[in-house]
Amino acid sequence: MNERVRGQVDRYYRPRAAEMNRRQRRLHKVQLAFTAAAVVLGAISSVFQAGWASAWVATVTTMTAAVTADIAATRYAYQELEFSRTAAELETPAARTASHPRATRKPLVAAWRLCRRGRW
Structure with missing residues (x-):
């Protein structure tokens, strides 16, 4: 179970958080340039x-508004936060179980079940 959670954190949640961060920064730079x-x-x-x-002032202002609306609509910052938070919460039970080999796996199993049910 620990390997599965570690795989989710390392191959899904952390990379998705980094991707959302890159998108947000890129759109913010475009917004500032416009x-x-x-x-x-x-x-x-x-x-x-x-x-x-x-005439170009109106055009560029409209483009700026469009990029700003896209940033607000896609909520990259919120998604980045959620992916990072989920990764951190998955790492906590996984780290606890990994550091205590004889420890019960109940916290990890409970976290995994909550995650599967969408209540995480």
Whole structure:
């Protein structure tokens, strides 16, 4: 049982948490880049009276709003937290059982059953 839990933590929960973190950081960088572009275009438009820049301000602002909405809708930060938390909770009974070879496996079995029932 300990090997199975360790496999879930190492091959599923930790990698998924890292993937959610990467996605969140990537989208946040795109959001910041679009925001900076909108600010620069707004400054060009007002300082140089460039009409073409005004049209691009609206476009880039809309793109920024779309990326922001995607970040909110996908909830990568929340998913990362949940994968990390689940991995930590699975590691606790597994570590306890591994450190005490004669210890009962009841906590590990109970955690596994809770996980299977979706109550973890």
